[in-house]
Amino acid sequence: MQDTYQTLILPDVQLMLQEGDIAGLAAFCNVVHPAAVAEILDELQDDQIWPILDQAELPVRVEIFEYMSLRRQIGLVEQLDTAKMSELFEWMSADDRVDLLSRMPPDRREDVLRLIARAERNDIRKLLSYDEDSAGAIMTTEYASLPANISVREALDQLRLQAPNSETIYYVYIISEDRRLEGFISLRELILARPDARLASIMQRDVIRFKVSEQREVVAQEMGRYNFIAVPIVDADDRLVGIVTHDDAMDVVQEEATEDAYLQSAVAPLDDTYEDTPLLTILWKRGIWLLFLSIVALMNARVIDHYRSSTSETPPLFQHETGLATLILLFLPLVMASGGNAGSQSATLFIRMFALQPTDSKGGADGLIDRRLILREFVIGMALGVTLASLDFMVAWVFFGLSIAEAAAIATTVVVVVILGTSAGTLLPLGLRRAGMDPAIMSNPLIAAMIDILAVVIFYEIAGQYLS
């Protein structure tokens, strides 16, 4: 139901921007939920966004900024002068700030760090130093903590002071003077406790905690199991250094699921979402795997040839003895694998994209985005097909000693089959989604099985032409 809402608001915002309606833009930023504002602004160009955000109050402006994708944030930061940039980074939450800095070029990062107060800078450098798959990399240092020897009434008063600088005050950690984690109490328990009770007497002492070096997916998984809103992260001496909150855990679960799905379909993990990744990066992340798989399939052609020649008492291929039947026998598995694997990649990329964005969140623009992505996949399919075909042509011609016509038959077939594979992998999930069905129900093996039949037809037809 927010979809229609956002589709309705975007034209209004654009109109206000054209007319310089400062008051309207300020109201838009301050009244609509920051996440929704971020999503609406995502439809605009980088240089249109600051004139709108500048109308928001600083805390709201920073919150909206934090809801934008990292790729977008990098583009937006580039447009800021020194004063505005330092203001932005001072106000950003500790974890989002580090995420952004870690994605900026090292020299830019140093420029930014110079603008930030020394204490904060040390905090940032520390967070930047953690391994990107560790709890340290996803935690925030903005947590609520209290000593054990105060009363519930005092605790609530202190929490009010800590609230503006804490990501959550629903979970409060009790620490000793040297910051060792001694206990835990939830705001719910504080509200229900007698105001004069001491925290020491009501806190839980058996606190589940994680080391700063723990794998982030372990932390996320355990948070899911225990239904925690946040978990404390401690250093080697059991001193509290940060917390991981439920929203970061959810992000980790999604990112890990996406990474596994990509890896399993032979796509090297992407830093951004599929839609936001540049074409050349996608080509590289897919092509490198497909080339490797083609090399394995070409080795297999050699194995088939070994058996073929030894069982039929005909010499192996590299002694220049071939024909249509042999060509098909040796290279059909290669052709099938190329089409099937390219198709699995496309299907997986689209299915995960849909999983991360289950609504047509772009509203009316959805059809347009689909068309752009279909076109891009077609271009990617062609580029991948030509790349693989070039390898196949060279290997078939040079190593297998095939004639140019035979090598060209293989290469042409691979181009066509790879384009068909990427098209099927793109259009089937898209069509299923359009029909209101689960885009994943057309499994990768089924797409591959259909491509296999097409591969046979195309290979025979093309080879028949080239060899006649």
Place this chain on the structure above:
Amino acid sequence: MQDTYQTLILPDVQLMLQEGDIAGLAAFCNVVHPAAVAEILDELQDDQIWPILDQAELPVRVEIFEYMSLRRQIGLVEQLDTAKMSELFEWMSADDRVDLLSRMPPDRREDVLRLIARAERNDIRKLLSYDEDSAGAIMTTEYASLPANISVREALDQLRLQAPNSETIYYVYIISEDRRLEGFISLRELILARPDARLASIMQRDVIRFKVSEQREVVAQEMGRYNFIAVPIVDADDRLVGIVTHDDAMDVVQEEATEDAYLQSAVAPLDDTYEDTPLLTILWKRGIWLLFLSIVALMNARVIDHYRSSTSETPPLFQHETGLATLILLFLPLVMASGGNAGSQSATLFIRMFALQPTDSKGGADGLIDRRLILREFVIGMALGVTLASLDFMVAWVFFGLSIAEAAAIATTVVVVVILGTSAGTLLPLGLRRAGMDPAIMSNPLIAAMIDILAVVIFYEIAGQYLS
């Protein structure tokens, strides 16, 4: 770090159980986090669990019970008498109770419903009626709500009363007399507000809400985007009927990722985790897809035969004209697909199992569980191989008119290749995990490519034996 902790505790618990150490068991249940207790008890038999849980206070007992897997809960409920069962169901939270009831046989469910007070029963029947993929099926009816015309001080007093029956009091929904959703206020805002302020003057009116019929994955996804702890669910008249909390959203995200991964690898979705699903169910969920994919591959053999006979001017196979070369040409794609697909299934099942359980949470028992699962996969591989081989044998013999020796060569090869595929799909992720690497980095296409080479060798060797 909890792992060692749990490994240490389990023998203690077993000892206390043997010695009838009631006080020790009670302390264990009441002091250790309920989720951790549930995990430790999961190592025991159903009939050992109640003697331990009975030592816990009722609310704690129910909480521990709720952290157990649904499959386990069903087993445990079977052992209860009427009085204990009604006690359990009265205390369970609304959403967990409905999950359990929806998995029980209809006649048992009616028995249980009869034990529950009428008001609660109507609530349960309502929740049971929602589509299992909808927001209604994952929401809880235990939320905190307040009228708009009271002060912050009064609100906090009322929240204290509602706390025991609310899944969260951190988000409070403001409703009209006819339960329409009018606004929202967080406990954080309540704590920070002046005690005499009216809720109407400080609440947010622009509340993001979802219809009870909305797809559950849309709700989960949007919660992740907005970083909400909970979202309100409304009926067609915009009346508040429940909330979905962050932990349920996390479960949905995990379940949807698992379902997509299964579907993409041609495994029909399972109701339980892979480890908890009975062998026959897994055989069915995998076999039905593999049989279908084999039929497609057999159709493809017919297509290859059509082209082979028309280009080489030899008659098609069903006119009883064959030989080793033709056998390989036609059925190698079938053999390769069978092994590759069975391997992809195993790899996906193991990789998702590891993703949902990133720690060796069973501690020292992990090696034992691995061995049990490897053995089970081997049995599954054999059963799948024999099933597919039977189909292939019949089709090759009856429809393609091959000799029994030729059909048997195909069938035998399929059995061996499918067993190899499932073994590779099992052992590679397991080995990678043991080596501290990501189990997913060995992609399904790479496993398939390696199986392809083995398939060639095995097919030629076996066919050579059978036909000589």
